[in-house]
Amino acid sequence: MNRFKLILTFDSEEEAKIIYNAIYLEHISSQIRSRAEMKLERNVIKIHVESPDISILKASIYSYLRWISAAQNIYRKVRECHSIE
Template structure:
């Protein structure tokens, strides 16, 4: 059986407003710029009220870990926004 060379995921999250999407992007920007792992590469962009996330990783565990991390950070950002 041949191992996969790279795996990737792409998803989009729609927010209630463009401002909310931009705030969440700003909140996770430090994580994007200073990734703790060299095993995954992430691109995030905001268009209107949609956040587009593209992750390319060397293997499935790295991809899963990256997806989980970004979803947790986004969820946390949304929860903080609701408190304000």
């Protein structure tokens, strides 16, 4: 079994919770050819992915990174807009 653990530390608990909730549905629906566990602990998101196939593991990791990046970009834009007002 191939494994990968991703530990992401955010600036605040609020940001981590928002990112976690934003990618949660994608996380649930991605459990087809790989198995992943995702935990939120204060301002840290921990993701552990397992797959018998290394190419599936790689695709899963890239998916998580894309989802997190998109959610983080939206979070920052919203925060930016609110600080301007």
